[in-house]
Amino acid sequence: MNIISDLDIVINDPKLSNELRDIAIKVVDQQRISNDDALMLYEQGSLSYLGSLANLIRERKHGDNTYFNRNFHIEPTNICLYTCTFCSYSRLIKKREEGWEYTHDEIMDIVKSYDDKPVTEVHLVGGVLPQYDVKFYSTLFSAIKAHRPDLHVKALTPVEYHYIFKKDKLSYEDGMKLMLQSGLDSMPGGGAEIFHPEIRDQIAGGKCSGEQWLRIHEVWHELGCKSNATMLYGHIESFWHRVDHLDQLRQLQDKTGGFQTFIPLKFRNENNQLSHLPEVSVIEDLRNYAISRIYLDNFDHIKAYWPMIGRDMAQLSLAFGVDDIDGTIDDTTKIYSMAGSEEQNPALSTEQLVQMIKRVGRRPIERDTLYNVVQDYTDVAFDSDHEYKGYLSLPVIGN
Numbered sequence: 158m159n160i161i162s163d164l165d166i167v168i169n170d171p172k173l174s175n176e177l178r179d180i181a182i183k184v185v186d187q188q189r190i191s192n193d194d195a196l197m198l199y200e201q202g203s204l205s206y207l208g209s210l211a212n213l214i215r216e217r218k219h220g221d222n223t224y225f226n227r228n229f230h231i232e233p234t235n236i237c238l239y240t241c242t243f244c245s246y247s248r249l250i251k252k253r254e255e256g257w258e259y260t261h262d263e264i265m266d267i268v269k270s271y272d273d274k275p276v277t278e279v280h281l282v283g284g285v286l287p288q289y290d291v292k293f294y295s296t297l298f299s300a301i302k303a304h305r306p307d308l309h310v311k312a313l314t315p316v317e318y319h320y321i322f323k324k325d326k327l328s329y330e331d332g333m334k335l336m337l338q339s340g341l342d343s344m345p346g347g348g349a350e351i352f353h354p355e356i357r358d359q360i361a362g363g364k365c366s367g368e369q370w371l372r373i374h375e376v377w378h379e380l381g382c383k384s385n386a387t388m389l390y391g392h393i394e395s396f397w398h399r400v401d402h403l404d405q406l407r408q409l410q411d412k413t414g415g416f417q418t419f420i421p422l423k424f425r426n427e428n429n430q431l432s433h434l435p436e437v438s439v440i441e442d443l444r445n446y447a448i449s450r451i452y453l454d455n456f457d458h459i460k461a462y463w464p465m466i467g468r469d470m471a472q473l474s475l476a477f478g479v480d481d482i483d484g485t486i487d488d489t490t491k492i493y494s495m496a497g498s499e500e501q502n503p504a505l506s507t508e509q510l511v512q513m514i515k516r517v518g519r520r521p522i523e524r525d526t527l528y529n530v531v532q533d534y535t536d537v538a539f540d541s542d543h544e545y546k547g548y549l550s551l552p553v554i555g556n
């Protein structure tokens with residue numbers, strides 16, 4: 158039987174321009190696309206075209222596997238020295254009494270409150286304050302590891318590291334080595350925003366530059382360690398700024414191979430200085446996931462951060478190149494709820510996450526932070542399975 162895939166239909170569409178057809182052929186032939194190609198995808202690629210190509214890559218790399226982990230978040234403070242215009246935290250510096258600044262012991266109490274829970278990762282990140290210096294974080298990481306050695310510490314971003322190393326007159330190399338020795342396991346992808354100074358200076362002035370962000374990840378990778386990368390899109394940037402951002406990530410990944418996951422972060426416009434900007438549409442979100450998947454051929458994973466975009470969009474994103482939907486996040490993460498994210502109380506049990514993935518015909522795989530498989534839930538039944546009467550194995554776009 159000759160099965161015509163969605164991809165064949167897209168490529169053979171007589172209305173498709175020659176340029177877009179050539180890019181599609183490159184993708185099918187597993188060739189890298191250029192920056193000009195990426196710009197054309199942003200400017201002209203339809204949702205169905207991009208989705209078909211991104212899904213082809215996603216399924217080549219991972220089949221139906223869809224990864225998640227069991228983690229919890231700690232935000233040591235919601236007050237920050239910097240005043241990034243997109244951020245819903247920074248205004249609190251003037252009203253410090255409205256915020257929180259946890260001590261070492263208070264953070265350890267949060268860690269200990271998960272002692273009887275099967276979490277594998279703590280994701281620790283928050284605002285930048287002077288009392289949180291090299292000594293504070295190195296002592297904290299050591300204490301977490303001493304208390305629970307199996308818990309993966311994914312903590313801080315180059316924004317904090319650049320600030321604390323500068324204060325202590327430490328080089329990036331010496332600083333990151335010290336963090337590794339103290340118990341840091343990996344670095345999350347935050348603080349990247351948009352690298353190009355034309356945009357970065359306007360939305361994130363004063364904090365580490367794009368170049369410094371990339372250099373700290375490079376140093377960390379040279380130590381044999383892993384990290385993630387993000388891009389905050391949908392505010393004042395143009396498409397070419399996004400391509401420039403992706404280009405710099407792809408180049409560094411060619412050099413080090415240390416990135417695990419790319420996480421596009423949609424700008425949310427509540428309670429910040431950019432509230433006058435409309436948010437981009439869900440179509441643009443899906444196009445952006447797909448283009449990221451197509452362009453970043455050397456990244457294994459593309460993650461949709463469900464607390465930010467909501468559960469329905471997270472399900473949809475799995476047909477547009479995404480293969481990871483982050484964790485169970487058994488906590489209330491405030492950065493996003495303050496910025497107007499879809500999920501005001503972002504907590505999902507493992508069972509709910511597994512169901513979410515199964516209901517769009519994918520295989521739920523619990524992973525640890527480094528993508529070792531913890532458990533394949535494909536054949537694990539839950540009591541709530543009978544509640545869903547829909548089609549459990551939806552055909553997905555592309556083949």
Ligand code: V47
Pocket residue numbers: 243244245344345346347348349350385386387388389420422423424425426427429462483492496
């Ligand atoms: O760097 C802040 C973003 C990031 C807003 O590595 C906003 O696994 C949208 O990096 N609208 C931090 N985004 C979060 C982050 C992250 C999240 C989940 C998983 C991982 C990972 C990393 O949040 C910041 C900034 O780019 N952010 N404010 C806003 N209004």
Ligand code: SF4
Pocket residue numbers: 237238239240241244245246247283284285316361364
């Ligand atoms: Fe501070 Fe980060 Fe918010 Fe910028 S995005 S103001 S560095 S918490």
